[in-house]
Amino acid sequence: MIEVEELCVTLGRRExxxxxxxxxxxxxxxxxxxxxxxxxxxxLRAISGELASTGTIRINGRDSRTMKAFELAALRAVLPQAxxxxxxxxxxxxxxxxxxxxxxxxxxxxxERLPEEALRRVDLAGFAGxxxxxxxxxxxxxxxxARVLCQVWSPVTQExxxxxxxxxxxxxxxxxxxxxxxxxAARFAAAGGGVLAVxxxxxxxxxxxxxxxxxxDGRARAIGSPSEVLTDDLLEDVFECRLGxxxxxxxxxxxxxxxxx
Amino acid sequence: xxxxxxxxxxxxxxxxxxGDRSFVAKATIVLLALLLLATFLFSLTAGASDVxxxxxxxxxxxxxxxxxxxxxxxIGDIRLPRxxxxxxxxxxxxVSGAVMQGLFRNxxxxxxLVGVSAGAGLGAIIIIVLGSGVLAPVIAPLGIYAxxxxxxxxxxxxxxxxxxxxxxxxxxxxxxxLLAGIALGALAGAVSGILVFLANDAQLRDLTFWGLGxxxxxxxxxxxxxxxxxxxxxxxxxxxxxxxxxxxxGEAAAHHLGIPVQRMKLIAIVTxxxxxxxxxxxxxxxxxxxxxxxxxxxxxxxPDNRYLLPASALLGAVMLLLADAISRTIVAPAxxxxxxxxxxxxxxxxxxxLLRRRGVLDL
Numbered sequence: 283m284i285e286v287e288e289l290c291v292t293l294g295r296r297e298x299x300x301x302x303x304x305x306x307x308x309x310x311x312x313x314x315x316x317x318x319x320x321x322x323x324x325x326l327r328a329i330s331g332e333l334a335s336t337g338t339i340r341i342n343g344r345d346s347r348t349m350k351a352f353e354l355a356a357l358r359a360v361l362p363q364a365x366x367x368x369x370x371x372x373x374x375x376x377x378x379x380x381x382x383x384x385x386x387x388x389x390x391x392x393x394e395r396l397p398e399e400a401l402r403r404v405d406l407a408g409f410a411g412x413x414x415x416x417x418x419x420x421x422x423x424x425x426x427x428a429r430v431l432c433q434v435w436s437p438v439t440q441e442x443x444x445x446x447x448x449x450x451x452x453x454x455x456x457x458x459x460x461x462x463x464x465x466x467a468a469r470f471a472a473a474g475g476g477v478l479a480v481x482x483x484x485x486x487x488x489x490x491x492x493x494x495x496x497x498x499d500g501r502a503r504a505i506g507s508p509s510e511v512l513t514d515d516l517l518e519d520v521f522e523c524r525l526g527x528x529x530x531x532x533x534x535x536x537x538x539x540x541x542x543x
Numbered sequence: 544x545x546x547x548x549x550x551x552x553x554x555x556x557x558x559x560x561x562g563d564r565s566f567v568a569k570a571t572i573v574l575l576a577l578l579l580l581a582t583f584l585f586s587l588t589a590g591a592s593d594v595x596x597x598x599x600x601x602x603x604x605x606x607x608x609x610x611x612x613x614x615x616x617x618i619g620d621i622r623l624p625r626x627x628x629x630x631x632x633x634x635x636x637x638v639s640g641a642v643m644q645g646l647f648r649n650x651x652x653x654x655x656l657v658g659v660s661a662g663a664g665l666g667a668i669i670i671i672v673l674g675s676g677v678l679a680p681v682i683a684p685l686g687i688y689a690x691x692x693x694x695x696x697x698x699x700x701x702x703x704x705x706x707x708x709x710x711x712x713x714x715x716x717x718x719x720x721l722l723a724g725i726a727l728g729a730l731a732g733a734v735s736g737i738l739v740f741l742a743n744d745a746q747l748r749d750l751t752f753w754g755l756g757x758x759x760x761x762x763x764x765x766x767x768x769x770x771x772x773x774x775x776x777x778x779x780x781x782x783x784x785x786x787x788x789x790x791x792x793g794e795a796a797a798h799h800l801g802i803p804v805q806r807m808k809l810i811a812i813v814t815x816x817x818x819x820x821x822x823x824x825x826x827x828x829x830x831x832x833x834x835x836x837x838x839x840x841x842x843x844x845x846p847d848n849r850y851l852l853p854a855s856a857l858l859g860a861v862m863l864l865l866a867d868a869i870s871r872t873i874v875a876p877a878x879x880x881x882x883x884x885x886x887x888x889x890x891x892x893x894x895x896x897l898l899r900r901r902g903v904l905d906l
Contacts, residue, residue: 352802
């Protein structure tokens, strides 16, 4: 369980987040949505301990601010929006960095096997020997996800559920890989881990989220299930454009746009 | 480009996991250790006087007294301390370069390029010029350690200022770092210039010897003064390896991976300053070792600091011993300043690597 209460982040004189509060349960996927600049990424960075903040952040019941870097690393892995790499590492070496932490007290066979296995899960089997910088943006994003997966390989440990924090994990992926990655995250949650993701795609959010936190101007505007949060009125209010939320009716249906003659 | 061309046949036969260069790295370290041993013995033979260390070794192991007192003196009191000091300085320069490159996440970072050596030099010059005058009461208790410690604090101060100037919100700007380094180096050079201007004749002679960059003054006393600092820094460096690897992803990602980033940066800065300061104190400004050695090794074994740091120490020592051998023999019986040798050999070599492997280095 992640509990966030009265979370505020101030950069300079500007308050980026004000009094955000929500909970995220292990075994589910919690998705943060909202327009550009609404504080989604800031919220995730504050929870991951990267930004200074006030208020309460508890991970599995512990105040995250009192935890050391290595203790946090054993509980949660963070996929940033973009990662620049400064030296010519191979894909395998980048993924292996996920096993770098003090938390990785793994037998050598696992250290050898996990990176390959993680790459296979993000659909990059056979890429281990390539240089990271040779890959496309979408491939690099998936390599980083494989690294993050290695860090919290077992979704549940003796210390409780572990967490994946994903900041726009599918932003540069094609539609097939968007599904591959979202299913991967859903499986992590189904196995008992917790997923906290920032997403821009409202369709994927509706499809995969168990809980949606909709951010607007640094505040949590609405919190609830996708059908509770993704409504015409809320979307218009937050995104400032009139959208129609559609629901696929049960049973067969025929779209008039599919007519070819 | 795949790694096939970098992997020797032996490594392929062992069916390594794809993209895992650790076997090549370990093999390289073993080979470099043997190479260092060979170079070390070779450097005992090279020089104006034709003395071979082999009879001396035989003498040491089996006894027998074949070696004359003069040869014993040349080897034991002149060449041996010089080879020991050369190895220590070479290792420390190369490791400083590698650690600094990892810390700044930039392959161009080098204590010589970004003014840390100049800062350390200023510290040393202050002791040489003011040590017998104004500062005498302060440095008297430090004895032979005054010079390396002053160089260490000069380097430390410069690195700290550099990091503060170049880093904003956890991001280190490379352009700012290089420019700030040039400014700090120039400032340290200006203050050093004032001190040189104030120096008397005897001090000027000391400064000239020191400033040319040379191992010529190697004595057991110097090794006793600088050696412990260098050895401590070299021993500390491997503990930074995992943290530096994580730093390649940026400070935030390193934190997420469980690295105590602030503490690690502090340790890295102190380590680099100690190694650079002590080296500069005993050998003056010897350039290019810190940048060429880690670069070459990254091409060969990859950027994993767990292997890069020890390999850099070994290859740095080898390179400096060879450069010193050249400096002693090329105009024998006179000596050429080693700083000129490393720059004259290192700079074109560096350009050649850049041109040949531009694709990989840009990565």
